Amino acid sequence: MKAWNRPEIPTLPGLSSAPCLYDTATRGLVEAHTGDTARIYVCGITPYDATHMGHAATYLAYDTLQRVWLDAGLEVHFAQNVTDIDDPLLERAAATGVDWQDLAASQVDLFRRDMEALSILPPEDYVAVTEVLDEIADAVRRLVAAGVAYEVPTPDSSAGSDIYFDCALAADDDLWALGNISNLDSAVMEELFRERGGDPDRDGKRDVLDPLLWRAARDGEPSWASAVGAGRPGWHIECSVIALMELGRDFTVQGGGSDLVFPHHEMSAGHAAALSGHPLAKVYSHTGMVAYQGEKMSKSLGNLVLVSKLLAAGVDARAIRLTLLAHHYRSDWEWTDSALETAQDRLATWCSRLSGDTGTGDLPALEVLATVRESLRVDLNTPKALAQIDSAVALGVDDPALLRRAISALLGVAL
Ligand code: 5CA
Numbered sequence: 001m002k003a004w005n006r007p008e009i010p011t012l013p014g015l016s017s018a019p020c021l022y023d024t025a026t027r028g029l030v031e032a033h034t035g036d037t038a039r040i041y042v043c044g045i046t047p048y049d050a051t052h053m054g055h056a057a058t059y060l061a062y063d064t065l066q067r068v069w070l071d072a073g074l075e076v077h078f079a080q081n082v083t084d085i086d087d088p089l090l091e092r093a094a095a096t097g098v099d100w101q102d103l104a105a106s107q108v109d110l111f112r113r114d115m116e117a118l119s120i121l122p123p124e125d126y127v128a129v130t131e132v133l134d135e136i137a138d139a140v141r142r143l144v145a146a147g148v149a150y151e152v153p154t155p156d157s158s159a160g161s162d163i164y165f166d167c168a169l170a171a172d173d174d175l176w177a178l179g180n181i182s183n184l185d186s187a188v189m190e191e192l193f194r195e196r197g198g199d200p201d202r203d204g205k206r207d208v209l210d211p212l213l214w215r216a217a218r219d220g221e222p223s224w225a226s227a228v229g230a231g232r233p234g235w236h237i238e239c240s241v242i243a244l245m246e247l248g249r250d251f252t253v254q255g256g257g258s259d260l261v262f263p264h265h266e267m268s269a270g271h272a273a274a275l276s277g278h279p280l281a282k283v284y285s286h287t288g289m290v291a292y293q294g295e296k297m298s299k300s301l302g303n304l305v306l307v308s309k310l311l312a313a314g315v316d317a318r319a320i321r322l323t324l325l326a327h328h329y330r331s332d333w334e335w336t337d338s339a340l341e342t343a344q345d346r347l348a349t350w351c352s353r354l355s356g357d358t359g360t361g362d363l364p365a366l367e368v369l370a371t372v373r374e375s376l377r378v379d380l381n382t383p384k385a386l387a388q389i390d391s392a393v394a395l396g397v398d399d400p401a402l403l404r405r406a407i408s409a410l411l412g413v414a415l
């Protein structure tokens, strides 16, 4: 699928080094580096209720990571999916009386416009699940052939069988076992599995936590003929297959919100390990949750602040970026109007103090660039970088044009 237009990134003098990132699996900082090309997969939207500030914050975190990689002289290969067939999308389409395909197409269009307005770097590969159904079905077939997937008859048997992943049989000492990514105990896993699309109570499964790989066709549901019978994919396998197809095995960073740690990233990593014989990624990275009015901003609760609504009300996209960048990507935080106002004030100050080419003080802009680079290099500390720029702007720098270029290249805010 087409993605969106790429923002311009000015070049900067010198180079930073490869960033360190917190890894959920090993619970520590890890050098996010695997050769000359950094390869990243970030889980994309399920296309309804796009684009809220939680989505925007997550995509901005990995946009920042890519800017740091580019600044370190690396090539970047970025892939992202669109979950354009899944229960929540079908339920929303049914509840609002629209065709699920129309809903998905219009929401992906809106998402593209929002991402472009926010100057988020586009993926090289933007792939909808419905574009790769054959590849997904073939992966499921291979998992069955490898003996790590099994059939469970559908309740009325007429539809044939659903296919599940056998977590216990897929476990491998050197590669992946349930819990390796999320580090959760089984009671918490079961609770999260139930909450986040899993079916622990389904009769016939070998283990309550085994996830669905392929759902056999049911009356009234979309389905496709495939190598494993008519039906549609389960959730986690789509990301394993798209990531392996586009990025290859053992890529650099698997990213997404912390709501995806379990079961989604745990199971995607398990499927990919079973398919490829290699780990899915080097680093499993997760963003904190953005809340609004006291609760996680989510489609199911409906407490959404939408990028498009703020833009339509005349809010500057750069102020939205600065609101998000003022919070560390791993922290949970709450969107407030006053946080946006603070960002608008900051933007106005930076614009007025960094206009023109004449120095406003003695502080070398090159030194400011070095401190900002270091803050971002160590686990993307954007709040620290913003504070460093605030002080530099207050003191006055010798080369405002250089600092403007740095802010544009590293933080995506063109002044
Ligand atoms: N399509 C799946 C991933 S394969 C999905 O989770 N879609 S989503 O539309 O629900 O979310 C898209 C991305 O935004 C995911 O990375 C998710 O973790 C992140 N996200 C969703 N809500 C929030 C939130 N409140 N704060 C931060 N990130 C969020």
Ligand code: ZN
Residues within 6 Å of the ligand: 043, 044, 081, 239, 264
């Ligand atoms: Zn995903």
